[in-house]
Amino acid sequence: MSKCINCSAPLPPNSITCEYCGSRNDTDLMGVHTYTTHELESGRTCPRCNITLQTIDLKINGRFFIERCDQCMGLFFDPGELELLLEESVKNVYDINLEKLDNINTAMTPDKIKITYIKCPVCRKFMNRMNFGTRSGVIVDRCREHGIWLDGGELRHLFEWKKAGGSLLHDKRELERMEEEQLQKEREERQRSMEYASWTDNPMGHGTRDENLGTVIKGVLSWLF
Numbered sequence: 001m002s003k004c005i006n007c008s009a010p011l012p013p014n015s016i017t018c019e020y021c022g023s024r025n026d027t028d029l030m031g032v033h034t035y036t037t038h039e040l041e042s043g044r045t046c047p048r049c050n051i052t053l054q055t056i057d058l059k060i061n062g063r064f065f066i067e068r069c070d071q072c073m074g075l076f077f078d079p080g081e082l083e084l085l086l087e088e089s090v091k092n093v094y095d096i097n098l099e100k101l102d103n104i105n106t107a108m109t110p111d112k113i114k115i116t117y118i119k120c121p122v123c124r125k126f127m128n129r130m131n132f133g134t135r136s137g138v139i140v141d142r143c144r145e146h147g148i149w150l151d152g153g154e155l156r157h158l159f160e161w162k163k164a165g166g167s168l169l170h171d172k173r174e175l176e177r178m179e180e181e182q183l184q185k186e187r188e189e190r191q192r193s194m195e196y197a198s199w200t201d202n203p204m205g206h207g208t209r210d211e212n213l214g215t216v217i218k219g220v221l222s223w224l225f
Helices: 081-089 098-107 154-163 166-201 209-224
Strands: 036-045 052-057 065-068 075-077 128-131 139-143 147-150
Touching (some): 075 081, 081 147, 081 154, 098 154, 147 154, 154 166
Antiparallel strands (some): 036 052, 052 065, 065 075, 075 147, 128 139, 139 147
16 A cells, blocks of 8 residues: 655555645655656646646656646656556566456545546647546546546556556457457358348349349239239
8 A cells, every 4th residue: 555755644545645644645656667857847738737747757668758747646648658657567467356456446536526528738629538448447538649647546546457457357358349349240241141142042033123023013914914
């Protein structure tokens, strides 16, 4: 369990605010990666606090820059950066622990942030809210063009999710979904083939449309007269 960097009290699950001293903790990155803060401002704006984000370097494979808000500790990742950070931070996970995944999502209740659509720190257009991974319990704000915003505490939640095999579960479910789509496609193709074969086996199906219509008319006339 993470502890407050000010008073060392245990932090509530999925929270960056200490219940004892009220300090806000940069728990998402402390103890995970050594990082440096760059003095130059990023030019991107926090969608929660409306202040300029700070650029930090996580030093993954050389340089790895992301943006952080000094006030709410939210983080902004360019496309693909969050997945890379999770991959580099949590390794050697070979099993899916469904019970632990359930416990993580039951215990980890986020800080009381009103659910609203927020603007992208780059283009200032409203972002879409979406589930990150299978059973992660984290709803991220995503700009298709510029990246993903995580509120303070959500990255720690994703670390625990990945440790419990959440990423493996997500990959497994995605594979099952792709296989089901392929099976459905094959079923539809077989159905079309059967319908075509049934049509060609029907004597009325031979010849052109006009010839078939003429045959029907002749049959009706012979029956009437």
